Amino acid sequence: MSVIIELKDYSWKYLNTQQPALDKINLQIEEGMFIGIIGPNGSGKTTLAYSMNGLIPGQYNGIKNGEVVVYGREVEQYGHGQLQKIAGMVFSDPEAQFTAMTVEDELVFGLENLGMSIPEIRERLEWVTELTGLEKMLLKPPYELSGGQKQRVALAAVLAMTPKILILDEPTTMLDPVSRRRVFDVLAKLKNEQHNTIIVIEHNLENLIPLADRMILLSNNKLILEDETHQFFQNMELLTKVGIYPPGALRFFYELKKAGYTSNTLPVTLPEASKQLKQLFG
């Protein structure tokens, strides 16, 4: 696999702030990976996301040190809007992103801007509508949709541009459990069928863990842990110390391990935990 995003000693300080929002970050992301980014609020997660699609430094004032390289080029070397076509971004508040009066217009807006032909646009629209399950909503105004439907429209609008990299900043924070599940179902489909590189900032670990190949932990504006998902969650002491509360099954097995009942690798999903628990009663 090839490295498509690389951060080398990267620091960013917003104008008029004392502390850097990101401090000497070194990170490589390989093509096709599903990456989960976690950390307390204010630890630099959103700044990291913005730095990878050029919103930083493009739209913000601040001081940059080090390098952010995407597909072999430093982010500053991309022309206006070029990097955003490669790395699409979905925000936690989808309404911030809507401009059109119907879902369909919202979805084709970007494509028309690219100067695509009508048959091409039609094909792309059908593909993305089916992928995100928005068939019945195309003629509705976005503001009449539920929060979960809005988030799928936002996701679809970004997907329509066929970005190779998809960055999602807390996509399910405002959603109820059903809508949250549906957004993660779409992400699972993208991972398995479209092979996009997907980077998700998310507090809800139970949905994130089964999909994530690798995990990144930010704390106090530094990257303090980066590893394959199973390995990552073996560091329970560190995670708890910075205020991350992993899902119940993981915390339960961590207690068992501390008490000497097991020396196995801690299970990170419910099915794994369930299997290990049965084995302990052999």
Place this chain on the structure above:
Amino acid sequence: MTNINPYIQVNKLDFTYPDGTKALDDINVLIQIGEFIALIGQNGSGKTTLSKCLNGLYKPTSGEVLVESLNSKNTPIVQMVRRVGYVFQNPDHQLFNNNCWDEIAYGPRNIQLSEEEVKIRVDEAAHVVGLPEIFYEEHPFFLSKGLRQRVAIASILALRPQVIIVDEPTTGQDSRQSIEIMEFLKDLNEKHGHTIIIITHDMYIVAQYARRVILMSEGRILADGLTSDVFSQPDVLQKTFLEPPQITQLAQSAQNLGFNPGTLTVDEMVNQFDALKIK
């Protein structure tokens, strides 16, 4: 519960919005002083509508809501909000004053208390939520979301309601902030004697803090009981696309080994493991 008469009685409550949408259908609930209740269900199931009926913002289409025996239908809203306070999901939808002091004082002033009494109420509420005096002159929007939420709760507390309904107290908060807010609500419940009702999608929070769960679906109450009892019925939850917390699901998957399907916390699970292993 020492009270024989419930503080809130909801009898055969129906509520239909002016556009004809029926949001509540035959709701019957009794709430005692001192309870800690979680109101759960999908968006659109009627949770917020029910809350607004409890504090008199909405009047029943039919049926009745009695708070301290006052019928919400003919009790002025000013009297209702002194008994049942509702904290919005997004504090930014609620906060509108230019500094925290005015924000918290707005309610007491609105019910026409004397400025002297208003000051007492503000100090008291700010103290309970842990808002230091140095923030009194601060604009709410310059505070962190956690502090804004506290200002929002303080502005409700200043009316000294017995019941406090908090809509989605932990949305958008990280784990540490969520626990901080919930521990604060727990204090209001245990140390200050307030009845707490939370509306939430976070089943971990429900399991950890609520003693009673009311599960709503399509404007009706689907289940109402002890948290462990409601969570032991995964089929009922599934009807509304909810899942019990992961630790409860793990216990349920190991029920044949002797684990209690109503397990709510990691500690409970560890204790059961110890006991089962010794056996």
